[in-house]
Amino acid sequence: MEVKLAETWKCIYSIRMREFESFLVEENRMIGRAIMFDSNEWEILLDLVSDGILITDHACNIVKVNKAYERMVNRTAEQLIGTNINDMEWRKNNESSAVKVLETRTPVTTMQQTVDENGKKEFISTGMPMFNEHNEIMYVVNCVRDMTDLHELKRTLEQVKQMNQSYLEELKGLKERAIDLDGLVAHSKEMINVLTAAAKVASVDAQVMLRGESGVGKEVVAKFIHKNSTRTGETFIKVNCGAIPDSLMESEFFGYESGAFTGANKEGKPGVFELANHGTLFLDEIGDMTLDLQVKLLRVLEEQEFRRVGGVKTIRSDVRIIAATNQNLEEMVEKKTFRKDLYYRLQVYPIHIPPLRKRKDDIPYLIQHLLETHQRKRAIQIRIDPDVVELLCRYDWPGNIRELTNVVERMAIICTNNEILTEHVPQEIFGNFHQIVPKGLQEELELFEYQKLKRALALHKSTRKAALALQISQPTLVRKMKLYEQKYATDQ
Known part of the structure; x- marks a missing residue:
């Protein structure tokens, strides 16, 4: 069985770019090169398409599917080709785009639902007719997209919106009750x-x-x-x-x-x-x-x-x-x-x-509240670097708010120019470097660099991002960390 490659491809393309529809219909009548369904060029072309492709003939028999469609329906091409659309199980409760195209002789989009061992699935299928020179439908190209994840995401988003609205109403009620x-x-x-x-x-x-x-x-x-x-x-x-x-x-x-x-x-x-x-x-x-x-x-x-x-x-x-x-x-x-x-x-x-590790969204607001309390006591203004806040949000705080209060107050006392920077974050959170007594200037510099590297990794969570922030190469960061951990980690 042969089919015009250019006609098929343009039908698929027209599903995605409807503004070219009239142009492609006209082109269908003019392009004449044909190849067999099993040619390598044809197979590669269809399998490049991320959406499922299902091609049926004028009698609704399946003549071709691509790999994406096989994955969607969890069936192989050998199981599908030769099957009539009307004999398929999912047709009992769904409208087929291929059948509707044959009835209307126009492009048709339908929604379909199936249930298998993996649960309920939802698809959107757009069928496009292919005419021969006698204006007869030879094939229907159906472009199928799995909408299950999208609809699930939409439902989840709606649930989140409802929850947020509920929280806002609760807070509003609390404020109204003073x-x-x-x-x-x-x-x-x-x-x-x-x-x-x-x-x-x-x-x-x-x-x-x-x-x-x-x-x-x-x-x-x-x-x-x-x-x-x-x-x-x-x-x-x-x-x-x-x-x-x-x-x-x-x-x-x-x-x-x-x-x-x-x-x-x-x-x-x-x-x-x-x-x-x-x-x-x-x-x-x-x-x-x-x-x-x-x-x-x-x-x-x-x-x-x-x-x-x-x-x-x-x-x-x-x-x-x-x-x-x-x-x-x-x-x-x-x-x-x-x-x-x-x-x-x-x-x-x-x-x-x-515990605080289970409600980290509160940490930035707790830090701000604690700083404001400290500022009122000392009658000064203290600024905290956003990187410090992010570092503190990543810590698990085994001592909970009591430990956070202690750390914030300590940073507020030791900071210079009333600005809390990453170097003011207590070392015990990211390594007890202060317990190592440097043997000379070189070791002191190494310990300082080791501390910087560990804090960058704690902040950015990957060697690539940490290296980028420190303006060094990733291999250099990995090499230095390995060296310092062998040399100093056992001493801590």
């Missing part, structure tokens, strides 16, 4: 979720359990809840349960009467439950509380009353409890080191605060 953020930075979607949850529970007088690693900002969230609750004008008291000796913990919580124990104040002393009456008591590191005190805390939560150490008078106290821990309370309950009944009493409204 919520006091008080240093709480929430720009990542993770922290917006935390902020939204905290805002919801703030107006409800329920117990809250803040979970998260040390240094993630549990106290800041606790203060946020207090300041936006009905108790905002009352006392907020923080107690670190891990910092109070076991022997003093009960008296710190419930106070004591005069003469209750040796060394006690003659007038006695109120405890934090008494001092926080009508306010909020933030119990940090609740997992460090002794089992004996856990029993007494549970009684206070249930009955809202207690007695001072050495006292007989019952004192009533209306206190809201916000607890926090970085420990696995569920595991502690299993091991019976934390009371199950107290766990359920405190876990009324749990909020998990993610």
